[in-house]
Amino acid sequence: MVLSPDAPSVLRIAVLGCGVVGTEVVRRLVTEADELAARTGAKLELVGVAVRSLDAERDPVVDRALLTTDAEALVARADVVVELMGGIEPARSLVLRAVEHGASVVTANKALLAQDGPALYQAADAAGVDLYFEAAVAGAIPIVRPVRESLAGDTVQRVLGIVNGTTNYVLDSMTTTGDGLDEAVAEAQALGYAEADPTADVEGYDAAAKAAILASLAFHTRVALDDVERAGITGLTAQDVEWAGRTGHVLKLLAVAERAQGDDGTAGVLVRVQPTLVPAEHPLAGVRQAFNAVFVEAEAAGELMFYGRGAGGAPTASAVLGDLVSVARHRVLGGKGPVESSHADLPVLDAGHARSRYQVRLEVDDRPGVLARVAHALADQHVSIESVRQTPRATGDDASATLVITTHTAPVRALRTTVDAVAALDVVRRVVSVLPVL
């Protein structure tokens, strides 16, 4: 490559956080130093690793002489800061401080981006430095770069996918073993797929943050975590998973970001995370264990799918290092990467504007005429039925049956009113579950 005479020959890299991902990033910086230098045009010199404790046990690849608890001082002497601490503070302050000092930032922090993305973007843009975050969404899978660069000349209609490996592992395990949620979460914890406090994953916060980031990029509109309608996998039972299978589906926690119409017909954006019944023949149904997969539907490109490891030290480090080489190349060759693109500024619609097929599972009296009465109640709300399946559960005087209704695509508001009307019928004992169908 042709370098200008004042191109730097060494770039000082600071890594904040030395957990599973941080350790793998350090490993590649050390073991692939020559290769990375050849690809970048400058030596990437690791000048420090900020940690909370100097005494914790660490992989020997991490040189103890580089450890520091003074992250603030570290970021002030770096050309590129790799933020892998997670959480809002002190990560936020350190990223802003790094940018003020003229350092580019690579981060995997989805929570921070979903909460404070615009402020970080603005600070980086004002300072003329890069803010890269491929590792924040879907681990090793290149999805941030394709959405914000490869599809920059196209119109994205919908982004949907499995972006949380922990919940996918749990649901896959429930599907395979018939276990309940608690056992499956405990197993995932034992295997390192779920954290000791699994709230961020099982309640869908992690997926919602990623959905907000993807929606912001895809629709050139600021979407924050609070804009995402979120339902996690808590509350799902072994029976929900079993019934999904009986009706030809697999239960998956999906993130969906799409263009939709508001009440007055104007264009808006709808972003949600929710357990969804995926038809068994759909590619997303085959995404097993902790893998991730994202579909992007764009006007010109059509449907694209991206699949790979959504978490783990080495895969996440791959994404971090890819960003690191990109921002380092900008230091060497000049220029910078894409900045925030929020000019479309579409309204974020509330979840009531969603349209979907739904599967409603009811426990009903097992006697003639029940199906007809339920069907009548649905028709009253103009919700069209695709299929109904009735299965007796017990016999005797108190005989009950399970009624599984799949609707055609309907507005969620009509569906809610309908479910209320159905629940009020005297033959309906209980609305067991209402789940969207992909």
Place this chain on the structure above:
Amino acid sequence: MVLSPDAPSVLRIAVLGCGVVGTEVVRRLVTEADELAARTGAKLELVGVAVRSLDAERDPVVDRALLTTDAEALVARADVVVELMGGIEPARSLVLRAVEHGASVVTANKALLAQDGPALYQAADAAGVDLYFEAAVAGAIPIVRPVRESLAGDTVQRVLGIVNGTTNYVLDSMTTTGDGLDEAVAEAQALGYAEADPTADVEGYDAAAKAAILASLAFHTRVALDDVERAGITGLTAQDVEWAGRTGHVLKLLAVAERAQGDDGTAGVLVRVQPTLVPAEHPLAGVRQAFNAVFVEAEAAGELMFYGRGAGGAPTASAVLGDLVSVARHRVLGGKGPVESSHADLPVLDAGHARSRYQVRLEVDDRPGVLARVAHALADQHVSIESVRQTPRATGDDASATLVITTHTAPVRALRTTVDAVAALDVVRRVVSVLPVL
């Protein structure tokens, strides 16, 4: 975004070639002008479209006043040149001329890149302009940018996939209908999936050019079209497709680029295009019609898959426009995209170094002891058998049988010697086919 005072407010775009893809590029430049300006930071002004004939019938979206047959003059007055003519000349001279005039280039020309990539890269680098070519490989699927940017900090081990939509359409059609090759090619031509002269596709030249480009990027090594071991789909019969199905496989034309070891144990690169038996449960087996899919296996990232439309006007235009926005942003914000990365300079190994499982189909005498003799011949060459399947074909004095042998992974050279030895057995009437198994 923060713009410098001397950032251009208008960029002059020249499009060379106005076939299916060119027309769609022009359409998006016209219909999405405001959106593209907002994303880029400058107006993208289409200043001319170079064509061979001014009188040909064209989509009304193409303003006839912009048409010109003087491509040379056009590129001299453009900031960005979009080359969609295909072929080597005059595309090559025009791209070089554009670069000399300081224009960045976006091209979809896989043949030109696979033949003259290094010269084009060098010219662009020397002139400080961008050379982008996402559309040259796998149409709308973002694969060039992920491989050369997202995975820039990782070590790619293998890239493999279906990168030619025409042959995939033909093989898929043969699989579905049982038709022979000629009928399937004729059908693909009638539907616009194959050209009147289908040679470049069916003989594997198109796939080989894409394989060369991907290998160059993935392994930081110059790989040209001539370095690719190439076998097309000509010669494949309805029986080959049928036997693939009987043994639980689907026949696909795969491009494979991988790290491999040379005779002296040093690292090298092996690139080939060949019809391959893909196990029915492998995701590539499910890639239907003219779709493309590419797997990338990297040291840290693990296995990644990219899937989407590999050809067609609108999908290819999506990739072109994404590149166009990238290079235009560099004009506005400063900087430039990645340059050629060929520092690894690995030797390109000849195909004899390939290792694979193989399926060998033989027509043999239908009498006792034949299977044992064939197995013995294989064992003599140290080729280990995974399975053997014998099916009688005709009865009577001249009874023959089909013997299908699947080997464990073996070096292709050992396999070739073995096949020769097997062919020489008096009980073997004919070696019907030898195909690698994924």
